Amino acid sequence: MKRLQLTEIVRPQLLALACILLLNWFVFPGFFTITWQDGRLFGSLIDVINRGAPVAILAIGMTAIIATRGVDLSVGAVMAVAGAVAATAAVAGQPLVVTLIAALLVGLLCGLWNGSLVAFLGMQPFVATLVLMVAGRGVAQLITEGSIVTFSDPALIFVGTGSLLGLPMPAVIALALMLAAHLVMRRTAMGLFVEAIGTNRSAASYTGLRTRTVILTLYAFGGLCAALAGVIAAADIRGADANNAGLWLELDAILAVVIGGTSLLGGRFSIPMSVLGAVIIQAMNTGILVSGLPPEFNLIVKASVIILILVMQSDRIGEIVARRFARLKLRGKT
Amino acid sequence: MATAEDVVLEARGITKIFGNHTALKGVDISFRRGEVHALLGENGAGKSTLIKILTGAYTPDGGTIELEGQPVSFTTPQQAQALGIGTVYQEVNLLPNMTVSDNLFIGRQPSAFGMVNRSATDAMARTVLAQYGLDIDVRAELSTYSVAIQQIVAIARAVELSGKVLILDEPTASLDRHEVEKLFEIIRTLKARGLAIVFITHFLDQVFELSDRVTVLRNGFRVGSEPVSALDRTGLVRMMLGKDLVHHNNGPVDGEPDGGDVLMSVRQLGLTGSVLPLDLEIRKGEVVGVAGLLGSGRTEMARLMFGIDVADNGALHIDGESRVVRSAREAVSLGFGFCPEDRKADGIFGDLSVRENIVIAMQARLGWFRALNRDEQLEIAGNFIEALDIRTASAELPVKLLSGGNQQKVILARWLATDPRFLILDEPTRGIDVGAHAEIVRMISRLREDGLALVVISSELDEIVSYSSRVVVMRDRALVAELRGADITPSRIVQAIAGQGVENVA
Numbered sequence: 001m002k003r004l005q006l007t008e009i010v011r012p013q014l015l016a017l018a019c020i021l022l023l024n025w026f027v028f029p030g031f032f033t034i035t036w037q038d039g040r041l042f043g044s045l046i047d048v049i050n051r052g053a054p055v056a057i058l059a060i061g062m063t064a065i066i067a068t069r070g071v072d073l074s075v076g077a078v079m080a081v082a083g084a085v086a087a088t089a090a091v092a093g094q095p096l097v098v099t100l101i102a103a104l105l106v107g108l109l110c111g112l113w114n115g116s117l118v119a120f121l122g123m124q125p126f127v128a129t130l131v132l133m134v135a136g137r138g139v140a141q142l143i144t145e146g147s148i149v150t151f152s153d154p155a156l157i158f159v160g161t162g163s164l165l166g167l168p169m170p171a172v173i174a175l176a177l178m179l180a181a182h183l184v185m186r187r188t189a190m191g192l193f194v195e196a197i198g199t200n201r202s203a204a205s206y207t208g209l210r211t212r213t214v215i216l217t218l219y220a221f222g223g224l225c226a227a228l229a230g231v232i233a234a235a236d237i238r239g240a241d242a243n244n245a246g247l248w249l250e251l252d253a254i255l256a257v258v259i260g261g262t263s264l265l266g267g268r269f270s271i272p273m274s275v276l277g278a279v280i281i282q283a284m285n286t287g288i289l290v291s292g293l294p295p296e297f298n299l300i301v302k303a304s305v306i307i308l309i310l311v312m313q314s315d316r317i318g319e320i321v322a323r324r325f326a327r328l329k330l331r332g333k334t
Numbered sequence: 335m336a337t338a339e340d341v342v343l344e345a346r347g348i349t350k351i352f353g354n355h356t357a358l359k360g361v362d363i364s365f366r367r368g369e370v371h372a373l374l375g376e377n378g379a380g381k382s383t384l385i386k387i388l389t390g391a392y393t394p395d396g397g398t399i400e401l402e403g404q405p406v407s408f409t410t411p412q413q414a415q416a417l418g419i420g421t422v423y424q425e426v427n428l429l430p431n432m433t434v435s436d437n438l439f440i441g442r443q444p445s446a447f448g449m450v451n452r453s454a455t456d457a458m459a460r461t462v463l464a465q466y467g468l469d470i471d472v473r474a475e476l477s478t479y480s481v482a483i484q485q486i487v488a489i490a491r492a493v494e495l496s497g498k499v500l501i502l503d504e505p506t507a508s509l510d511r512h513e514v515e516k517l518f519e520i521i522r523t524l525k526a527r528g529l530a531i532v533f534i535t536h537f538l539d540q541v542f543e544l545s546d547r548v549t550v551l552r553n554g555f556r557v558g559s560e561p562v563s564a565l566d567r568t569g570l571v572r573m574m575l576g577k578d579l580v581h582h583n584n585g586p587v588d589g590e591p592d593g594g595d596v597l598m599s600v601r602q603l604g605l606t607g608s609v610l611p612l613d614l615e616i617r618k619g620e621v622v623g624v625a626g627l628l629g630s631g632r633t634e635m636a637r638l639m640f641g642i643d644v645a646d647n648g649a650l651h652i653d654g655e656s657r658v659v660r661s662a663r664e665a666v667s668l669g670f671g672f673c674p675e676d677r678k679a680d681g682i683f684g685d686l687s688v689r690e691n692i693v694i695a696m697q698a699r700l701g702w703f704r705a706l707n708r709d710e711q712l713e714i715a716g717n718f719i720e721a722l723d724i725r726t727a728s729a730e731l732p733v734k735l736l737s738g739g740n741q742q743k744v745i746l747a748r749w750l751a752t753d754p755r756f757l758i759l760d761e762p763t764r765g766i767d768v769g770a771h772a773e774i775v776r777m778i779s780r781l782r783e784d785g786l787a788l789v790v791i792s793s794e795l796d797e798i799v800s801y802s803s804r805v806v807v808m809r810d811r812a813l814v815a816e817l818r819g820a821d822i823t824p825s826r827i828v829q830a831i832a833g834q835g836v837e838n839v840a
Contacts, residue, residue, distance in 0.1 A: 187705065188702050188703050188705045189697045189700070189701075189702045189703075189704075189705040189706070190702045192690060192693075192694065192697060192705075193697075193698070193702055195683075195686060195690075196683050196686060196690070196694055199683040199684060199685050199686055200679075200680075200682070200683050200684065202679055202680045203679075203680050203681055203682060203683055204683075204694075205642075205661075205662055205663075206642070206662055206672060206674055206680050206681070207662070207666070207694050207695045207698050207748070208662050208663045208665070208666030208667070208695060208698045208699060209663070209694075209698045210663060214702075267685045267686075268685065
């Protein structure tokens with residue numbers, strides 16, 4: 001009865017990434033060149049993981065939420081709020097620890113707000129998080145008082161532009177967070193609970209799972225991730241722009257999760273694959289940038305690649321391929 | 335009496351392979367005009383695969399199909415339908431939000447100038463349904479009618495569209511006795527009109543009542559095709575199981591029903607609009623059977639005990655202590671387990687593996703942090719797969735691929751893994767095959783002997799009688815009778831359900 005999925009033969013995401021990187025290499029021969037300078041690595045590849053880090057961090061938080069059939073549309077706005085909080089704190093002369101804690105705490109609160117609406121009031125996640133998606137930018141503008149708050153705290157700037165072991169800070173943070181989240185999901189029973197709730201929420205509560213608490217926790221974690229991404233984005237440009245920080249990034253994050261193979265209908269999920277999805281998206285962005293094509297192409301190319309990946313993941317295609325294989329096998333036997 | 339000319343549809347050497355699993359191996363079967371042909375087999379025997387091949391939903395990997403002597407091959411159900419093979423599935427798959435006449439004639443309504451002629455359609459619908467003894471408002475939405483009537487509409491549509499072979503996949507599963515009679519009358523009429531009727535069911539009584547011929551499948555093979563007149567019950571069961579079934583020896587359960595300690599006692603427990611206040615004691619080492627019609631409040635009572643609904647009246651004592659069970663989680667932490675009536679909606683995690691489905695309740699009890707590692711999970715799942723004889727190719731198979739009976743065993747295993755002291759089983763044997771049915775009945779008795787307290791809700795009176803130490807009867811949301819000892823007989827239960835000559839519980 002086991003249906004052979006194409007995804008089990010070759011991970012289409014890896015294939016897609018390889019194709020995109022190759023294409024990038026064709027249009028920009030220096031794409032794979034990596035140099036060591038001033039104690040850190042430079043090059044287009046490094047740029048991909050550095051620029052992709054904010055979306056990757058959002059996707060880490062988004063994955064488990066989507067696995068419970070939810071979605072968090074507010075992460076872009078939460079990025080703006082957290083960036084505004086961090087910038088204001090830095091301008092007020094607070095040390096990095098206080099700045100970080102304040103920003104992350106605000107993100108956590110945003111996540112708890114979303115989670116409460118979804119888990120306890122039973123609102124549709126789409127609508128529940130839409131509230132904060134709209135209101136969040138308003139809150140961020142109130143915090144920055146309508147202007148772009150710039151800061152010069154070197155410690156905070158280091159979070160966005162510094163490097164550790166030769167790798168850019170945002171990438172280091174994203175990788176560490178990915179590892180930590182993956183371990184928590186798979187080494188504890190959290191991953192199983194999330195997948196059980198996403199597969200059949202009613203059965204999960206009959207089984208005695210704290211479905212509401214789990215869902216609340218996931219949205220809270222999503223808020224935390226969004227705040228972290230917001231701090232990185234603000235530190236990168238040394239300022240908080242309430243209007244543009246994280247704008248539309250919630251869509252990229254959802255896309256990254258879906259490219260990574262987590263279904264919007266909930267169930268099975270993989271955080272590392274979502275991060276891979278974010279890298280794929282950024283590889284496309286960077287490729288178009290370095291190729292010298294007008295950035296408008298970005299959107300079209302992105303859409304085409306996404307369609308390609310989704311087609312490769314579809315059950316239908318998997319079935320057709322499996323049937324071909326079965327026929328070949330049968331013919332081989334007789 | 336039937337000659338070769340009467341054969342309408344004949345399949346030879348049908349083989350179907352899914353991956354590494356051969357679902358059907360060289361099955362021969364033929365259906366004759368004016369004959370009701372029962373197709374039997376345990377779940378997983380290959381019945382539905384065979385039906386799907388005969389109706390074009392699957393393409394066979396081997397074998398031939400002949401319709402009235404002409405070889406045919408169809409790749410879609412529409413082709414099979416056009417050639418005369420119609421199917422009515424267990425879950426009626428019509429359009430509930432459209433009218434009865436739309437459902438009958440959709441896509442081929444009489445029309446003029448591109449406009450559907452409603453009154454002509456309705457008149458045609460009335461004529462068609464009159465043949466089935468049905469006089470209903472054909473302009474009403476289909477969903478406003480009972481499942482039985484929807485089923486008749488589905489049959490009428492299939493016969494109108496096809497007209498040579500009619501395949502009925504467990505048509506009686508959700509009908510009451512009266513509705514089943516009605517359906518059988520219709521099937522007999524269609525038979526007299528010369529249709530070949532294929533009838534899939536789990537109820538042996540119905541096979542003997544309605545069928546002319548029986549084909550039994552087991553593990554993808556055809557065990558045999560016999561005229562019903564040549565068979566008796568035992569013979570048939572033996573064909574299906576390949577062994578003699580130790581038929582449950584009906585009779586009241588031995589042992590003193592009031593022997594064990596009281597585990598749970600409820601006093602005037604009720605919920606407005608759901609269950610009227612009721613009193614009940616449940617003791618260790620006994621099975622309390624719950625009888626009653628659908629909607630009598632039997633499931634609602636179970637939901638109150640398990641904390642899915644919270645009572646607004648009365649008190650609940652566990653081990654003599656007053657408790658309020660506010661959630662399923664609290665119930666589980668008290669050592670309770672609940673196998674819900676709707677397995678698919680509330681029971682299984684379809685996409686998750688058998689292993690995950692078995693360990694989930696235990697893991698939920700342990701909490702998220704104290705995770706069972708993979709080896710521990712595999713060992714627990716493996717033990718229960720063996721102990722409960724769960725038929726699955728591997729513990730990693732998604733549970734949705736298992737048959738109904740095996741899914742039910744997986745849910746039972748899930749609770750047994752938590753080492754419960756109280757289990758509530760709501761219709762544990764509904765829609766599962768004879769073999770698994772008998773195994774679950776035996777398991778209920780074994781758990782009782784192990785000292786568990788069980789509440790078992792069932793519509794099958796013979797079954798309730800065979801394992802209950804006590805039987806309570808629900809009617810109109812109230813507990814109306816409690817039967818003990820020699821009073822536990824199907825006829826006494828029926829009387830109580832009907833509300834005749836029963837002593838109310840004091």
